[in-house]
Amino acid sequence: MEFGWSAEDEAYRDELRAFIQDALPAGWRGYDQTDRPAYKAAAERFSRGMAERGWLTQNWPTEYGGGDCSAWRQCILTEELTPIGEPRGSQYMNVNWIGPAFMRFGTEEQKRYYLRRIAAGDIFWCQGFSEPDAGSDLASLRTRAVRVGDEYVVNGSKIWTSHVGVADYCFLLARTGEPDSRARGITVLIVPMDHPGFTRRNIASLAGDESHYEMFFDDMRVPVEWRLGEENQGWEVVRWALQYERVGTAQYQRAALQLSDVVGKAQDNGAFEDPEIRSRIGEAWATCRAARLLTYKVYDLREEGSPPTADSNLARVASTDALKGVAQLSRDVLGEEALEHDQAVDVIRNGGLAIAAGATEIQLDRIALDFLGLPRSR
Numbered sequence: 001m002e003f004g005w006s007a008e009d010e011a012y013r014d015e016l017r018a019f020i021q022d023a024l025p026a027g028w029r030g031y032d033q034t035d036r037p038a039y040k041a042a043a044e045r046f047s048r049g050m051a052e053r054g055w056l057t058q059n060w061p062t063e064y065g066g067g068d069c070s071a072w073r074q075c076i077l078t079e080e081l082t083p084i085g086e087p088r089g090s091q092y093m094n095v096n097w098i099g100p101a102f103m104r105f106g107t108e109e110q111k112r113y114y115l116r117r118i119a120a121g122d123i124f125w126c127q128g129f130s131e132p133d134a135g136s137d138l139a140s141l142r143t144r145a146v147r148v149g150d151e152y153v154v155n156g157s158k159i160w161t162s163h164v165g166v167a168d169y170c171f172l173l174a175r176t177g178e179p180d181s182r183a184r185g186i187t188v189l190i191v192p193m194d195h196p197g198f199t200r201r202n203i204a205s206l207a208g209d210e211s212h213y214e215m216f217f218d219d220m221r222v223p224v225e226w227r228l229g230e231e232n233q234g235w236e237v238v239r240w241a242l243q244y245e246r247v248g249t250a251q252y253q254r255a256a257l258q259l260s261d262v263v264g265k266a267q268d269n270g271a272f273e274d275p276e277i278r279s280r281i282g283e284a285w286a287t288c289r290a291a292r293l294l295t296y297k298v299y300d301l302r303e304e305g306s307p308p309t310a311d312s313n314l315a316r317v318a319s320t321d322a323l324k325g326v327a328q329l330s331r332d333v334l335g336e337e338a339l340e341h342d343q344a345v346d347v348i349r350n351g352g353l354a355i356a357a358g359a360t361e362i363q364l365d366r367i368a369l370d371f372l373g374l375p376r377s378r
């Protein structure tokens with residue numbers, strides 16, 4: 001068993017760090033998302049710079065604009081980009097799960113059209129899944145798409161959608177089956193954000209003004225060719241894609257970077273002298289390391305060609321536990337200082353990540369069912 005990186009991988013990480021250092025100001029920790037055009041232009045510039053070097057989709061097959069590299073290259077990339085605040089903006093989703101979803105479920109024409117543009121760093125997406133009454137219980141979603149000739153007529157709404165302010169397309173889930181068809185009656189539609197019948201409203205949030213939106217569909221007419229996968233196959237697409245999304249960002253590394261900041265501050269303000277704090281720092285560090293190893297297991301399985309498994313849920317829970325542990329520690333070490341803007345946003349975002357992509361309780365449910373093989377409770 002060899003847990004080290006190869007010399008080529010180490011060289012790639014160094015090259016990537018040098019690129020990041022050149023592309024971003026020293027100490028950069030994320031975009032100011034309130035200036036949407038500037039944010040989008042900067043994220044696009046960064047993504048295109050990566051695309052020019054063949055780094056954006058390097059683990060994709062060459063026929064889809066990738067470099068046929070191992071998934072470990074993707075792991076290195078996200079370990080360098082997630083902790084500092086994700087300079088690709090919402091394009092991180094493209095590589096993680098939207099592109100792979102097109103590769104697996106798209107028509108040849110869709111693959112040609114979307115994958116090349118994703119690989120070039122040209123398009124931004126948002127994910128229209130959650131609804132006011134369908135979050136954890138996503139299969140109960142009610143946004144309706146009724147087939148009329150060669151179109152679907154879509155009515156309904158979504159909530160908590162991230163990245164709407166910069167997105168070019170929405171990866172939208174809608175009900176095409178009977179109202180009670182649950183997972184059997186859901187379809188994925190790919191809709192440009194400027195399509196008629198589509199409106200949106202920003203939700204004021206402690207995590208920042210541009211964090212979340214509501215989206216409304218009012219007799220929106222969507223051509224059948226914009227469907228991804230078969231009609232009523234949406235649940236299969238989404239379950240598959242979410243397993244990629246859950247480990248697509250290196251949250252364990254983000255937690256580790258925040259932890260090193262907290263340790264520095266604890267040394268400065270004397271909190272480090274407290275044995276209780278020192279022991280919790282050790283515990284938080286161990287959680288970050290455990291989350292990293294569990295995530296590596298998922299990459300390893302992917303490299304072996306295994307379909308997504310509940311190992312992704314396990315890795316996600318470990319990563320979000322690490323984030324929550326560090327946020328709590330930060331509050332205890334910094335006291336009131338933890339309420340200052342940047343710190344507070346980190347604390348709020350860390351908690352939010354334990355809800356996004358499926359709340360922790362739902363991940364634990366999947367682990368109990370799929371990983372431990374326990375029976376479903378009533």
Ligand SMILES: Cc1cc2nc3c(=O)[nH]c(=O)nc-3n(C[C@H](O)[C@H](O)[C@H](O)COP(=O)(O)OP(=O)(O)OC[C@H]3O[C@@H](n4cnc5c(N)ncnc54)[C@H](O)[C@@H]3O)c2cc1C
Pocket residue numbers: 126127128129130131132134135136137159160161162163352353355356357358359360361362365
């Ligand atoms: C930072 C962030 C970004 C997000 N971005 C997006 C996005 O881009 N697109 C999108 O579609 N959605 C997005 N969401 C929404 C997210 O997917 C939902 O918030 C999430 O699925 C939970 O749904 P809910 O908010 O309706 O809570 P609920 O489902 O009402 O859950 C409330 C609480 O009850 C618990 N619970 C629910 N059911 C069970 C159960 N069966 N067993 C045990 N406990 C249960 C949950 O774990 C949770 O603690 C985002 C959320 C956050 C926080």
